[in-house]
Amino acid sequence: MNDRVETPARNVAIVGPYSSGKTTLLESLLFVSGAINRKGRVEDGNTIGDNSIEAKNRQMSVEVSSGYTEYEDINFTFLDCPGSVEFMQETYNALVGAGTAVVVCEPSVSRVLTLAPLFKFLDDWQIPHLVYINKMDRSQDDFMDVLNAIKDVSSRPLVPQQYPIKQDHDIIGYIDLITEQAYHYHQGDKADLVPFPENLKELETQARQEMLETLADFDDHLLEELIEDIEPSKEEILKDLKQDLSADLIVPVFFGMAKEDYGVRPLLDCLIKEAPSPNITAERRGLKTVAHSPVIAQVLKTYYSPQGGRLSLVRVWQGKITDGMTLNGVRVGGIYRLMGGQQKSQNIAQVGEIVALARLEGIKTGDTLTDSEKEIKPLPKANLIPPVYAQAVTAEHRRDEVKISGAIAKILEEDPSLKWEQDENTHEVILWGQGAIHLQVTLERLSNKYNLSMVAQNPKIPYKETIRKSTQVHGRYKHQSGGHGAFGDVYLDIKPLARGEGFQFHETIVGGVVPKQYIPGVETGVREYLQQGPLGYPVVDVDVTLTDGSYHSVDSSEQAFKQAARIAMTEGIVQCDPILLEPVLLVDIFTPNEFTSKVLQLVSAHRGQILGYEGVRDWKNWDQVNAYLPQGEMQDFIIELRSLSLGVGFFNWQYDHLEIVPDKVSHQVLAA
Structure with a gap:
């Protein structure tokens, strides 16, 4: 050309x-x-x-x-x-x-x-x-x-x-x-x-x-x-x-x-x-290298300076970038070559150069940039490495809680391998990353850049409870304190369900012994009780049927029947032999095959169930081990895996099912 x-x-x-x-x-x-x-x-x-x-x-x-x-x-x-x-x-x-x-x-x-x-x-x-x-x-x-x-x-x-x-x-x-x-x-x-x-x-x-x-x-x-x-x-x-x-x-x-x-x-x-x-x-990469081509560039890294300035480290693949140019609808606020922490301003960036562009708000690491009005095919970007290590974090000072979301948003832009979530089961704020040092560095950045001190600890395990027996139970709520009183009376059948079926509520009321307008209150009372059972955790896989009851034409209300249901559940669940359940993860572990036997031992030592292992199809001398592992055993699993594999072993995981906690472990959890 x-x-x-x-x-x-x-x-x-x-x-x-x-x-x-x-x-x-x-x-x-x-x-x-x-x-x-x-x-x-x-x-x-x-x-x-x-x-x-x-x-x-x-x-x-x-x-x-x-x-x-x-x-x-x-x-x-x-x-x-x-x-x-x-x-x-x-x-x-x-x-x-x-x-x-x-x-x-x-x-x-x-x-x-x-x-x-x-x-x-x-x-x-x-x-x-x-x-x-x-x-x-x-x-x-x-x-x-x-x-x-x-x-x-x-x-x-x-x-x-x-x-x-x-x-x-x-x-x-x-x-x-x-x-x-x-x-x-x-x-x-x-x-x-x-x-x-x-x-x-x-x-x-x-x-x-x-x-x-x-x-x-x-x-x-x-x-x-x-x-x-x-x-x-x-x-x-x-x-x-x-x-x-x-x-x-x-x-x-x-x-x-x-x-x-x-x-x-x-x-x-x-x-x-x-x-x-x-x-x-x-x-x-299939890109043009001719004059007057539209700009195609890609963001390789996002930085935030302690003063809040945003810099996007960008590789120019096609065309040339000039100061003040608009890319993806955002105006370039400066072009710099970086020498460590120092910046040198320049007016133009040519094909092949890697420069920092200032103030590209809303542009993320991995994004493809262009000045073309026509839609272009995004450049491929590196897959995100799944997080494998977590800490529950809170602000050291309550006055800093209002700063958390803004600071974390910037930290996540700088490091996309981090993940931040509110655990709906434990109500903790969880910071996910690639290891203990990774999270320590993140917390230090929050302190150094945003004056935000955080306290970290191991996350709680979202245990659940279930029951192994059925029972029939009666619950009555009666309260009188001048004027109208409160009255609710219910009979409940409680029985276990198969694992994973959750909660089911039924009613077999005949003859209006519990008026229809009060039945939703009964279900609400049951659901509220199940949020924390006798062992201290949410109760799952339970079937509750309202079979009978009685009411008072003046004193009964939906609220009274809710209280009656809670009383019945409090007494009944204890009779149903409650047990502790733990979340079990499906884990795919990748390791050089010279360490496979050690990985199998590691899985067994963490109460894991080995499902099998085989060679990785497109990776010579590497194996993939598939296993079930209790979430309660996973906190330091990545640290031990790396320790036995020269730091190169890794795993992917996903939640799979709940399983009964062994008695010995259950006693330890409940004692704690």
Whole structure:
């Protein structure tokens, strides 16, 4: 296309497990490229990435942070994404807008499995990605062992572009497998070109041959050259690497020590030479990259500053955004590039850029933005991760209760993986999230941003009561205090119903012994009593029939018959052998199959009923375990599941049915 718009930009999401060094890598990338003069340190709380109070307090990323730089005439935007599984929704939302992802990991075979959920998401979304093995100075495992472990959790073939040079057990440099040149790391500067270490020639040749053979799987011409022992040109190798990475066919691998800036420059060079341009990424999403196209953009993250200012982090997929433009009927109140907590104003945002737009009221994370008057198809967005951990929360000071709804609305806009609800059974306000730390950070934000202190505790379990026997009972209410009195007289049959049938009321009155106008009062009295039975919980699965009664022509009333019904129920339910019921959830648990046996034991230890398990169809070496679990056993279930599965196990759940509580547990509940 002659009018195709080429954008010299790259937007890169930095992702990886907790503690892999993502924020440190961002500091190094910004420092090496000249965007900052001095690197911050996570432990000092002065990095570009972890700029929020909550992140500094924990020395970990708790939300997406943005940084930008210009290097070799390319405008880079980096998104530093949280690594903790409790904040993975932030990462997934950001990845939707990324052109390329750098997956940061530690050189530990035992930790490689923590990459599996990230690789699954990247592969499902066909997001080009490469691996940067960080902290090579701390490696206890052989480089090839780590590489083979990563291969086991990646559905795309790995293509290492470097081979390590060691001195004793320390990594001191690398061999570039494209150019076959050797380099030693140099403190504070580029790596030094050094003579090729002949003792590594055989190993390097083997690694390079494997790289070429992997590329040849996608290039017939290169395959022919390898068969005929023709040495491919460096240009051809680089071209294949670029094409295959852009198409998400391969995963290039680099390594280094971000804290010392080792291996960071080769990583930057790869992002320049091999990572896809925004135009290629947009066209793969079916969007146009020609001049004068209408704007199509997507919100990746919503921020609220402590002063209340709203910023929407937006990826421009098509067209260009100008200050003051109207998107989705809302006027853009400013365009900014973000450097951590700092903002730099600009007048325009081009295709491929990720910028912050001010004052887009009513626009949510994941929304598709356009200036077109025609209806457009919304861009796909990351699915919301179901909440798995809850706390009941109240304002510490009653005077703050009026502020709760407004503050919570903003918190939910910033973090869509949270859920806020009023439990109709326990009458508690429940905050749902992805784990204990996730909710702690949320409560800290409410305090830091909105001066709203909250108290949290474990939610009450919405137990119910039912009965196991039938009875017939008589209830009479008679009251006289001058003037008209009050009189109601009823006979009730009470019997249990099958589980899940709720409450049924009938009447078999004949001869008008209870006038029709008083019968609704009887039903009301019964229903009011069932709200709290003798064990202290709502009574369910009960059938009550009004069979007989009597009335007084002057003193009877609907209210009197309601009181008579309550008296009858109070006496009768106790005679029906009341028992406690607990809600039981249907839980689908996902885990690497090496932990399946431990998960089965965990379910049994929590009074669960295992329904079965099988391999996940589109996820190699993962199992799905289906089980019934009592809600009363679920409070810390996610914490234990993550503990036994390196943090990667997760579950979905839904309410299924009520079940009788075992006697031992029932005694404990009632005693409490």
